[in-house]
Amino acid sequence: MSDTADTGPVLAADGTPLKRSLAKALRVQKIRALLLIAPLLIFVLISFIVPIISMLSRSVENDIVQNTLPETVPLLAAWDASSGELPGEDVYDALARDMVIAVNAKQHTKLATRLNYEQTGIASMFRKSGRTIKKWDPVADAPFKEKFLELHDGWGDIETWKTIQTHSGAITNGYFLNAIDMQKTPDGIQAQPENKQILIKLFIRTLIMSLVIMGSCILLGYPVAWILANLPAAKANLLMILVLLPFWTSLLVRTSAWKVMLQQQGVINDVLVWIGLVDDANRLIIINNQFGTIVAMTHILLPFMILPMYSVMQTINPTYVRAAKSLGATDWTSFWRVYFPQSIPGIGAGSILVFILAIGYYITPEIVGGTKGVFISNRIAYHISSSLNWGLAAALGTILLVVVLILYWAYDKIVGIDNVKLG
Amino acid sequence: MSLPIYATFGQRVWYYTFRVICALIFIFLITPILVVLPLSFNAEDFFTFTPEMLRFDPEGYSLKHYRDFWNNNEWQRSFKNSLIIAPIATVISVSLGTLAAIGLSQSHVPFRRAIMAILISPMIVPLIISATGMFFFYSQVGNFLEGTLGMNKNFVGYVKVVLAHAVLGIPFVIITVTATLVGFDRSLTRAAANMGADPVTTFFKVQMPLILPGVISGGLFAFITSFDEVVVVLFVGSASQKTLPWQMFTGLREQISPTILAVATILVVISICLLTTVELLRRRSERLRGIRPS
Numbered sequence: 237m238s239d240t241a242d243t244g245p246v247l248a249a250d251g252t253p254l255k256r257s258l259a260k261a262l263r264v265q266k267i268r269a270l271l272l273i274a275p276l277l278i279f280v281l282i283s284f285i286v287p288i289i290s291m292l293s294r295s296v297e298n299d300i301v302q303n304t305l306p307e308t309v310p311l312l313a314a315w316d317a318s319s320g321e322l323p324g325e326d327v328y329d330a331l332a333r334d335m336v337i338a339v340n341a342k343q344h345t346k347l348a349t350r351l352n353y354e355q356t357g358i359a360s361m362f363r364k365s366g367r368t369i370k371k372w373d374p375v376a377d378a379p380f381k382e383k384f385l386e387l388h389d390g391w392g393d394i395e396t397w398k399t400i401q402t403h404s405g406a407i408t409n410g411y412f413l414n415a416i417d418m419q420k421t422p423d424g425i426q427a428q429p430e431n432k433q434i435l436i437k438l439f440i441r442t443l444i445m446s447l448v449i450m451g452s453c454i455l456l457g458y459p460v461a462w463i464l465a466n467l468p469a470a471k472a473n474l475l476m477i478l479v480l481l482p483f484w485t486s487l488l489v490r491t492s493a494w495k496v497m498l499q500q501q502g503v504i505n506d507v508l509v510w511i512g513l514v515d516d517a518n519r520l521i522i523i524n525n526q527f528g529t530i531v532a533m534t535h536i537l538l539p540f541m542i543l544p545m546y547s548v549m550q551t552i553n554p555t556y557v558r559a560a561k562s563l564g565a566t567d568w569t570s571f572w573r574v575y576f577p578q579s580i581p582g583i584g585a586g587s588i589l590v591f592i593l594a595i596g597y598y599i600t601p602e603i604v605g606g607t608k609g610v611f612i613s614n615r616i617a618y619h620i621s622s623s624l625n626w627g628l629a630a631a632l633g634t635i636l637l638v639v640v641l642i643l644y645w646a647y648d649k650i651v652g653i654d655n656v657k658l659g
Numbered sequence: 660m661s662l663p664i665y666a667t668f669g670q671r672v673w674y675y676t677f678r679v680i681c682a683l684i685f686i687f688l689i690t691p692i693l694v695v696l697p698l699s700f701n702a703e704d705f706f707t708f709t710p711e712m713l714r715f716d717p718e719g720y721s722l723k724h725y726r727d728f729w730n731n732n733e734w735q736r737s738f739k740n741s742l743i744i745a746p747i748a749t750v751i752s753v754s755l756g757t758l759a760a761i762g763l764s765q766s767h768v769p770f771r772r773a774i775m776a777i778l779i780s781p782m783i784v785p786l787i788i789s790a791t792g793m794f795f796f797y798s799q800v801g802n803f804l805e806g807t808l809g810m811n812k813n814f815v816g817y818v819k820v821v822l823a824h825a826v827l828g829i830p831f832v833i834i835t836v837t838a839t840l841v842g843f844d845r846s847l848t849r850a851a852a853n854m855g856a857d858p859v860t861t862f863f864k865v866q867m868p869l870i871l872p873g874v875i876s877g878g879l880f881a882f883i884t885s886f887d888e889v890v891v892v893l894f895v896g897s898a899s900q901k902t903l904p905w906q907m908f909t910g911l912r913e914q915i916s917p918t919i920l921a922v923a924t925i926l927v928v929i930s931i932c933l934l935t936t937v938e939l940l941r942r943r944s945e946r947l948r949g950i951r952p953s
Contacts, residue, residue, distance in 0.1 A: 272762025287796030596785020
């Protein structure tokens with residue numbers, strides 16, 4: 237009897253080999269887990285991940301020139317821009333055919349806007365020409381070169397043609413170059429003129445201000461986290477409310493509170509004047525500049541620094557510090573050599589969290605930052621809603637997102653995204 | 660951490676200096692909120708304390724900004740919109756999020772890290788980028804719903820904002836519910852199954868009551884996320900979906916009126932209620948899981 241059991245595979249109750257039966261059970265479990273996750277995953281993928289990717293793809297997308305001028309673009313590609321002569325009659329004829337269709341479909345204004353990012357003045361030229369071109373017949377009225385030149389001087393300008401030729405590719409790196417203060421010109425990649433170089437400065441300012449905010453959060457958060465972790469539980473819980481209440485209070489409430497406090501006629505200036513530190517005539521200007529943004533955002537992000545620090549400090553065993561002291565260490569040495577190294581994971585977690593949140597902030601800089609204290613996010617919003625240069629907005633957004641994702645990856649490595657604690 | 664009896668003079672000085680520093684930081688944390696509360700009762704249209712207020716003269720205080728909030732159509736409509744959008748968005752993110760969190764905490768989940776990263780991403784991606792992505796996506800969705808399916812324009816507007824806010828709330832639900840599930844004893848569901856309960860009964864009778872505190876606090880986070888959200892609604896919504904934060908944002912940027920302070924006070928009261936609820940739930944959850952409440 238026992239011989240058969242030893243040689244054959246181990247069987248489950250229903251007679252199938254145990255190994256296969258286990259694999260099947262595991263597969264069923266995996267499928268069940270995936271089925272539970274599927275609805276949410278699909279929802280997030282469709283309504284969040286895909287829209288963001290498609291938005292970011294606008295940063296390289298440039299098919300508008302090709303789509304609006306399908307006949308002109310291939311012909312123009314053969315034209316030698318360095319020859320110093322205008323394109324031939326065939327190019328003008330093709331342009332006329334393309335433009336008649338485009339004007340009737342009202343597509344030429346979009347093209348004009350696109351080309352105007354590269355060469356100012358093109359938009360008005362297209363719009364003016366559009367009214368006349370509408371009446372042309374693409375076959376009967378040929379040839380068109382003279383007519384175009386009569387219509388607007390721009391059509392006889394080699395620069396116009398160079399611009400169209402340079403920006404006719406389906407994919408462009410032009411927006412990314414613009415995002416780092418460069419530009420794509422017919423003569424190759426060049427730096428923007430001095431007065432247009434603002435974006436690199438803005439990126440650097442965003443980085444520096446986020447670092448300053450992070451630094452002040454560490455400085456202010458560390459003592460608070462320490463005292464919360466070392467007080468008796470009853471007192472600590474009471475003080476914890478002072479940290480959690482701002483955390484739960486609406487962002488706009490806190491921003492408006494800072495706006496009220498920092499104004500020239502606001503509470504802080506009033507108090508300073510009342511104490512006599514500041515003369516009534518020279519009230520401090522502490523809003524609508526970088527200082528305002530830093531103060532308000534430090535306050536808003538401070539709980540995100542305190543909470544991770546606190547949860548790490550709670551796990552630090554107080555006997556280590558006591559042991560160090562009993563071995564003769566001073567207060568400072570026992571803190572700096574024993575306690576502080578153990579609290580570094582909390583500082584790291586809090587810092588990355590605060591930095592990630594700070595670098596993409598929009599609302600608070602918009603309200604208390606004026607013009608000097610705004611972040612790159614405000615520029616993105618400006619290009620999306622006011623200047624309508626979506627390609628540039630997408631390029632700026634891509635750069636910002638890449639920075640944030642690298643930090644997120646680091647956060648995941650250091651802290652683990654599963655270990656994020658809320659409240 | 661009280662001062663030992665043998666502490667030197669220097670240690671005593673540092674001990675009290677440190678407490679003062681901490682007190683100052685706590686004051687920094689709480690002052691902006693405390694300043695808003697009395698100012699909202701200002702009888703004048705000023706943003707600072709009037710001499711009457713400082714003398715505690717009843718003349719200096721009034722409820723006129725609260726009356727303005729209740730009687731002003733703009734504020735009332737935006738308040739109503741917030742009360743419509745936030746709960747529906749919360750229900751969507753809680754129901755889908757809880758299911759997914761249960762799935763994620765099974766013992767064998769393929770691509771667990773990648774799935775987790777995708778589900779958490781709405782919290783990580785800067786809001787302005789989410790908002791622009793959603794702006795393009797939902798304008799297409801809106802055109803489809805209105806044009807092809809012939810839905811009411813106003814209704815479609817709400818659907819867009821609700822769905823956008825639901826996505827933003829999901830990470831919070833996932834994080835809180837998976838955290839609760841870490842302490843969940845799996846043998847309880849096995850015991851229920853052993854005694855003849857089908858999976859649905861097991862879920863509602865055994866698992867759900869135990870993880871409910873986590874689900875509710877995740878839901879509150881999702882609620883406050885939607886209730887407090889400006890950037891996405893600015894891009895996705897149209898004027899008829901104007902929410903309370905949106906109204907406050909335009910108020911702060913353009914014509915700043917003291918009614919904002921009254922609204923701010925009301926929101927602070929709401930957040931105190933939410934904070935209390937979350938704290939009570941956290942303690943209950945720890946008690947249920949057999950951890951001594953701290």
